[in-house]
Amino acid sequence: MTSPAAPAAERIPEAVHRRRWAILGVLMLSLLIVVLDNSILNVAIKTISTPAPTGLGASQSELEWAINSYTLVFAGLLFSAGLLGDRIGRKKVLLGGLAVFGIGSALAAESGSPAQLIAFRALMALGAAFVMPATLAVLMNVFEREEQPKAIGIWAGGVGLAIAIGPITGGVLLDHFWWGSVFLINVPIVVLAIALMVWLVPDSRDPRPGRIDPVGVVLSVVGLVLLVYGIIKGGELADFTDPVVLATIGAGLVVLAAFVVFEKRSDHPSIDVTYFKNRVFSAAIAAIALVFFALMGVTFFSVFYTQSVRGYSPLQTGLLMLPLAAAQMIFAPRARLVVDRFGNRATTTAGMLVITATLALFGTLDADTPIWWLEVVFFFMGAGMAHIMTPTSVVIMQALPREKAGSASALSNTFRQVGGALGIAVLGSVLSTSYRNGIEGHLGLLPAGARDAAGESIEATLGVAAKLGARGEGLVGPANDAFLHAMHVTAFWGAGVALIGAVVVAAFLPGRPPAQKEDAEPELVRSES
Secondary structure: EEEEOOOOOOEEEEOHOOHHHHHHHHHHHHHHHHHHHHHHHHHHHHHHHHHHHHOOOHHHHHHHHHHHHHHHHHHHHHHHHHHHHHHHHHHHHHHHHHHHHHHHHHHHHOOOOOOHHHHHHHHHHHHHHHHHHHHHHHHHOOOOOHHHHHHHHHHHHHHHHHHHHHHHHHHHHHHHHHOOOHHHHHHHHHHHHHHHHHOOOOOOOOOOOOOHHHHHHHHHHHHHHHHHHHHHHHHHEEEOOOOOHHHHHHHHHHHHHHHHHHHHHOOOOOOHHHHOOHHHHHHHHHHHHHHHHHHHHHHHOOHHHHHOOOOOOOOHHHHHHHHHHHHHHHHHHHHHHHHHHOOHHHHHHHHHOOOHHHHHHHHHHOOOOOOOHHHHHHHHHHHHHHHHHHHHHHHHHHHHOOOHHHHHHHEEEEEEEEHHHHHOOOOOOOOOHHHHHHHHHHOOOOHHHHHHHHHHHHHHHHHHHHHHHHHHHHHHHHHHHHHHHHHHHHHHHHHHHHHHHHHHHHHOOOOOOOOHOOOOOOOOOOOOO
């Protein structure tokens, strides 16, 4: 069985081919700001939750929505943004997306309340939704097929660079400036990226886009927004049996099912859903969703572990993330060599098993665990990610024709975002429920109103303890113990999900390429060696 790879495409124009690596650098700069923004925000969460003038005094729920408003808009529009890029031109979409992202960043920096921050984060996501799929789509149109795995590996390594730069930059800014500087830093990067893009990057589009599919576009946006909102709401309430949550998630699934049915019957579909009949393509998509479910859900609490339990500053927390980023930068560009030697199945399965092990190791961390042990865990986590993201991205992007690159990239990123949102919501609710169960027995002396608020999170408990002064010191130890237990429980849940991902890729991804076994010259990605 073979994946629906593109027929032999025309060669890349020589003028574009000569500057392909410079173009890749510009694309990585554009990707950098989108990824960097989220990693910066994770470090700034604690500062933003501090009352004015230091922060905005955002509650736990408001902090979650500062993250989730971005996720909701980003995931909801990714697919449509990829289609629009294929139709009107990826360079135009990239430039417009960068401009909107920059404006949203400037406004977010000047937010006067949590509500404003949530709204401007949504505006930033609107721009980012047009940037993310277009970067990979342009890459596929400036590199020949034989160089695409190497280019995608370097592109994936850029994510590692952003993971490193984000927390460190955020920590330095928060040490010297106000919290809004973590958003304002995006503006000069956006200006530089736009200038370089106008100069270097060629435009590309689908030469035969067909008729517009407005019904499909609307169904995809409505379905994704309802699904992601329901997931987020379930995590916020820590109750996925709530009628509103069930109704919203159910409605999202119904609308997405209607989207699939409509696309199958349409003579001009937004996406050919028959691609999902190919088990290699579907397994690669599933692997991305599952790994981000596990990673986003578990690493979300690592900031609270390092800052609240261990007492590290935002800058120190950023520096602690360096091994994860360094591993991605080292291994992502080289993952294609491992695939050439051992095949997609062995490489990706090993990566998923490494992620499973590192998530399980979070269950060994305590308040006095040597910090070098956390660094080792982060390094292997980054190495595991590098050997998952590069092979699966290559499989997905080479499965669809080059002119549909925007759609392929959007599909990959949509499943990644939905998986990440689901991970934060589901594993976040596991963390919240487990923490509340562990701490509520120690909150009996507090007034009823304060008791409920203090049980919401470790930050809320420590905030109440600080206000009580000497009387609140007795809450610090139980809060740390309750959080550590909740973190361990959540880590094992995440490891279980990653293990499921390992089983999926071991069963369905292709083995060692035939070219490595015999003197064949295969053009297609095969499901079985």
